[in-house]
Amino acid sequence: MVEGFQTEVATDFDPKVINTFQKNFPNTYCICGDICSSETKQAIIQKSKERNVNMVIGGPPCQGFSLKGKNLGIKDPRNFLFREYVNIVKELHPQVFIIENVKNLIASANGFFIRQIYEEFENLGYTLNHDIVNAYNFGVPQTRERTIIIGTLSNKRITVPKQNNAPRTTVRDAISDLAYLDSGEGSDISEYQNDSQSEYQQKIRNGSKMLYNHKATNHSSFALEKLKMIPPEGDKTSMPKELYGKQQFSTTWARLKWDSPSPTIDTRFDTPSNGRNSHPLLNRSITPREAARIQSFPDSFIFYGNKCSVCKQIGNAVPPLLAKALAEQIKEEFKNV
Structure with a gap:
């Protein structure tokens, strides 16, 4: 939807999901497999490097991000998929990454987890920003609130847009x-x-x-x-x-x-x-x-x-018009980086 962006590599463990994605995006290299397996991880990293991937986008679930899981936090074994996301970013060192997650990630355990996420990626050299966005404010006919985290290797934080000029829809x-x-x-x-x-x-x-x-x-x-x-x-x-x-x-x-x-x-x-x-x-x-x-x-x-x-x-999808708004924001801010 935004010129200059193209999905080069995509992965999921569900073959039905991969089938839909591949048929709609025939030029994308799709990898069907468990991201926790070394074979799948190696395929993602190798193909991403071959295709010069410079942006990583994902919605890794964080089941352990709850009050009960505070003692372990990111190290909670239920957050294994989040750990794999961190590992992919560490291996590829993309210019930008985006994480989409549930709204209460930010407030959970009085901000304990969002602080852990910042620490994890700042140690890899990233500057982060985050906010709660509502898809309705970007022309989507739906009230859908999600946490968006954007990281960049630039010292400048990328703004997480709260709305754009799209007409509100019903x-x-x-x-x-x-x-x-x-x-x-x-x-x-x-x-x-x-x-x-x-x-x-x-x-x-x-x-x-x-x-x-x-x-x-x-x-x-x-x-x-x-x-x-x-x-x-x-x-x-x-x-x-x-x-x-x-x-x-x-x-x-x-x-x-x-x-x-x-x-x-x-x-x-x-x-x-x-x-x-x-x-x-x-x-x-x-x-x-x-x-x-x-x-x-x-x-x-x-x-x-x-x-x-x-x-x-x-x-389970992120509304495309919300994704489009994020892409436009990143593109605009990278003009000055």
């Missing part, structure tokens, strides 16, 4: 043109049935002649009966309490609201009982393509694999 902006499928309808490849109805849709549809991944979950008759009780943009308070089920969260069995951003899209958006991810009007959860739109993926980006895998790929 669920209506993202998916109103796709509001025609009922439960169980749709297919992996179909034609557009409606013209775009917003500037966001015009941009997101650019370059895609067909519609991919717009296939509705085939809900059970019991689930459909529940959904029929919920008015447009409503929630489970319209149902008898005995139908609430075991889920205790207030947002379960709730519909998205047309003129608001979506809450955070996760990997279970195809399940009405999971949260506020049912269609604002229709009796079904949102489709993978609708979720991808809310994540700001262009329609030309096709997801491959079974439904469970596709939902996982979409829900």
Whole structure:
């Protein structure tokens, strides 16, 4: 999305994820394997050096970053993937690196872990900056907060942008043109049935002649009966309490609201009982393509694999428009380095 940036090497342990990435980015060298294995690590390092990689981007999970794990911190064995990220940066010594993680990484244990991260990378010669960003402030029709850490070999800290000049967008902006499928309808490849109805849709549809991944979950008759009780943009308070089920969260069995951003899209958006991810009007959860739109993926980006895998790929992703904003910020600041 930003001229001057190109993904040279990508890695994941899930072959379905790699398949999707490789088909959308055919010029990227993809490595499928466990990053903890010496063979995979060596392949990543060797290929990255061959291709002159000067930037490393990742979202290493840090399960041990909790109050209970404070005694071990980064050395907590549950943070092994984070350790591998550090090792890759140490080996490649890129000009820039980005870490994406959960919002509470910063506040966890009164800042103990973020201080450890700074110490770890400063010892490698990096200058760091970090902040919590909300994807909604970059044109993504979703409130999704994440911690972003940017490190550079320059003495100058790179600003983590808090917003840009992209127009704020809503669920209506993202998916109103796709509001025609009922439960169980749709297919992996179909034609557009409606013209775009917003500037966001015009941009997101650019370059895609067909519609991919717009296939509705085939809900059970019991689930459909529940959904029929919920008015447009409503929630489970319209149902008898005995139908609430075991889920205790207030947002379960709730519909998205047309003129608001979506809450955070996760990997279970195809399940009405999971949260506020049912269609604002229709009796079904949102489709993978609708979720991808809310994540700001262009329609030309096709997801491959079974439904469970596709939902996982979409829900775990960093919104592309947020990634674009980070790239633009880095590019701008490197003009003066």
